[in-house]
Amino acid sequence: MKNSTLMHEELFPQFQTIANTDLEQPANVQAAAESLERLVLTQSFTKQQEADLVETLDKNGLLEKLRNLYQTFEVNLETEFSNLVLGAPASLDYRTYPLYERFIKLVEHDVKLAQVKSEDRVAFIGSGPFPITAILLNELTGCEVHCYEKSRERVELSRKIISYLGLDSKICIFNVAGEELQNNGYSVVLVAISAHPKRAIIERIQKCCDKNVRIVCRTADGLRNVFYSPIKDDSLLAYSLCDRIAAGIDETVSSALLELRGVVSK
Secondary structure, eight states: OOOHHHHHHHHHHHHHHHHTOOTTOHHHHHHHHHHHHHHHHSSOOOHHHHHHHHHHHHHTTOHHHHHHHHHHHHHHHHHHHHHHHHHOSSOOOGGGSTTHHHHHHHHHHHHHHHTOOTTOEEEEEOOOSSOHHHHHHHHHHOOEEEEEOOOHHHHHHHHHHHHHTTOTTTEEEEOOOGGGOOOSOOSEEEEOTTOOOHHHHHHHHHHHSOTTOEEEEEEOOGGGGGTSOOOOGGGOTTEEEEEEEOOOTTOOOEEEEEEETTOOOO
């Protein structure tokens, strides 16, 4: 295993090049995001090496740029796939979505942590232009899903996808920010990793939802911080992290189960 200094010398220039990608060029963004995945997901690091790399990238102003790049890549990918589905002359299976395998594993983790059943009503905050999480939640459990998405453009596109799939009776999409969540009898709340601000969202959940609501908040661990911001302790407020399922080798997102302090889980 290489020492941290040598690893920094070899990897830092690559991270720097990726971080400086022009976000207005979709093809370049995709190529850079794929390079970032290879750089992070195909090499072995110790926890200390990961922490050192993240600290170095942050100090040099690259961490936030890498996250913006990766979020742009995902939004572009979801938007492009939604338009592809809607423009297809024949029925196009949503399972051909490029990140389908990664998402089904992630949603299985969410379902396991929150023990989601068919009778649950789930609020999903930050559903994006292609609501693959909501689709898979319904597919795996039969539950009803209410999506909260602040972007009007993404809402309009994802509503068309839900209608195209014939899921209107099971999945609703609201053009409402997560920090304005309404109490619609939710038994489960799932917070997307790209949903921000986390503290305001969690504060809203605490104020408007039942104290026994099961909350799963997606997060990032170790060097996967280059893709997304992790949950910070000061965002948890009255909640504690009581269980988690970490991202696998080829995965980017971990799932964390939150619990209101002083409340005994059922």
